[in-house]
Amino acid sequence: MTVQYQPGLENVIASETSISYLDVENEEIVLRGYDLIELARKVTYLDVVGLLLNRQLPTPVQRNALEEKLKSEYSFPEDVLSILKLLPQKTNLMDVLRTGISAISGYDEELEDRSRDANYRKSIRLLAKVPQIVANGYRAVTKQPLLEPRKDLSYSANFLYMITGTVPTKLEERVFDQSLIVYSEHEMPNSTFAARVIASTQSDIYGALTGAVASLKGTLHGGANEAVMKMLLEAGTESQIEPLLLNQLSRKERIMGFGHRVYMKKVDPRAMLMKEALAELVQEKDKHELFNICVIGENVMKREKGLYPNLDYYAAPVYYLLGIPIDLFTPVFLAARTIGICAHVMEQHENNRLFRPRVFYNGPRGLHPQN
Numbered sequence: 001m002t003v004q005y006q007p008g009l010e011n012v013i014a015s016e017t018s019i020s021y022l023d024v025e026n027e028e029i030v031l032r033g034y035d036l037i038e039l040a041r042k043v044t045y046l047d048v049v050g051l052l053l054n055r056q057l058p059t060p061v062q063r064n065a066l067e068e069k070l071k072s073e074y075s076f077p078e079d080v081l082s083i084l085k086l087l088p089q090k091t092n093l094m095d096v097l098r099t100g101i102s103a104i105s106g107y108d109e110e111l112e113d114r115s116r117d118a119n120y121r122k123s124i125r126l127l128a129k130v131p132q133i134v135a136n137g138y139r140a141v142t143k144q145p146l147l148e149p150r151k152d153l154s155y156s157a158n159f160l161y162m163i164t165g166t167v168p169t170k171l172e173e174r175v176f177d178q179s180l181i182v183y184s185e186h187e188m189p190n191s192t193f194a195a196r197v198i199a200s201t202q203s204d205i206y207g208a209l210t211g212a213v214a215s216l217k218g219t220l221h222g223g224a225n226e227a228v229m230k231m232l233l234e235a236g237t238e239s240q241i242e243p244l245l246l247n248q249l250s251r252k253e254r255i256m257g258f259g260h261r262v263y264m265k266k267v268d269p270r271a272m273l274m275k276e277a278l279a280e281l282v283q284e285k286d287k288h289e290l291f292n293i294c295v296i297g298e299n300v301m302k303r304e305k306g307l308y309p310n311l312d313y314y315a316a317p318v319y320y321l322l323g324i325p326i327d328l329f330t331p332v333f334l335a336a337r338t339i340g341i342c343a344h345v346m347e348q349h350e351n352n353r354l355f356r357p358r359v360f361y362n363g364p365r366g367l368h369p370q371n
């Protein structure tokens with residue numbers, strides 16, 4: 001059988017899934033039958049968690065039960081916090097997160113159980129603990145006091161509170177929750193593929209998620225949201241963003257937050273939702289210039305390269321205005337994506353076929369060692 005080689009597996013169908021699908025033609029991100037953007041407008045992150053885990057949107061009663069279950073799993077091993085405190089201050093926070101997720105696996109009694117029910121329970125535990133690794137991991141390496149999760153706050157409000165140390169306003173909570181929804185799941189990005197490849201050996205959900213963290217760190221993937229914010233801050237003013245971008249483009253550099261393997265010359269619907277959220281936030285915080293800088297940047301890239309912003313472009317200034325340290329932007333993305341990755345690992349375990357592709361060999365043949 002001849003199979004065509006596709007560098008980067010571009011457009012190759014790697015899995016069958018009922019979790020999500022990017023319908024680029026119709027500009028819709030399908031999540032278990034729903035439009036992701038409509039979900040982000042109408043329901044909460046925990047509803048989406050319920051949808052991804054149970055294949056249907058929870059009723060309000062089911063949603064509350066899910067929230068209670070999550071909060072009952074907030075307890076966190078002290079020893080893992082001690083490990084995180086030992087990491088050097090300069091450790092990249094994605095590496096802190098990778099270490100933390102790896103370390104908590106040993107505390108899960110069901111680690112080696114691959115059944116759907118066990119994977120479901122482990123997903124809940126991960127959802128309860130990953131935000132704590134993000135927030136307290138950052139606090140540990142930067143020598144700030146650690147915070148206990150607050151059960152009186154919603155899941156999303158607590159996550160933001162544990163990062164910033166301040167209870168968010170209603171608008172901040174809603175915008176952050178929306179950002180978690182749009183980051184929650186996106187078909188087969190590099191990180192999800194990495195997790196499925198790992199899970200396909202019958203390895204465990206913690207290991208698969210740990211691998212996904214390493215994948216997401218790269219700037220061609222999740223790491224772009226941090227790079228975007230650094231670029232926007234470097235520009236600093238409305239008048240400086242265009243020359244900065246033109247300069248980078250003249251050096252043939254990639255502009256972070258633009259382009260996408262699947263959308264490329266089309267708009268990423270998630271970026272547009274975050275643009276709306278940013279417009280609301282700059283109003284509340286009187287930071288209109290940041291919004292204007294972003295819009296100018298968007299227009300320059302459309303004009304110069306025909307490229308559109310991806311989610312990371314508009315999520316970055318949103319996170320900045322929410323008071324999230326830039327080094328935590330990608331860890332927060334991973335925390336939001338944990339549910340999507342868990343759903344994929346569960347699906348992989350339920351209908352598994354080992355990933356083992358072949359190569360297009362272009363090396364020498366027929367050599368012999370000289371004795």
Ligand SMILES: CC(=O)SCCNC(=O)CCNC(=O)[C@H](O)C(C)(C)COP(=O)(O)OP(=O)(O)OC[C@H]1O[C@@H](n2cnc3c(N)ncnc32)[C@H](O)[C@@H]1OP(=O)(O)O
Pocket residue numbers: 219220221222224253254255256257258259260261262305307310311312
């Ligand atoms: C949530 C997420 O993870 S979204 C992705 C976040 N990552 C980024 O924003 C990083 C910046 N973007 C990129 O590097 C790319 O658009 C990627 C990695 C996301 C997708 O890349 P690929 O599918 O491999 O596209 P590819 O590299 O073939 O690009 C096609 C053309 O567009 C150009 N291009 C693509 N993205 C950019 C960009 N951001 N800036 C400048 N040029 C770009 C490429 O240089 C290439 O041009 P050429 O044909 O003249 O050589």
Ligand SMILES: O=C([O-])CC(=O)C(=O)O
Pocket residue numbers: 183185186188189190221260261262310311
């Ligand atoms: O789909 C991709 O390749 C990257 C992406 O936008 C995501 O993971 O959200």
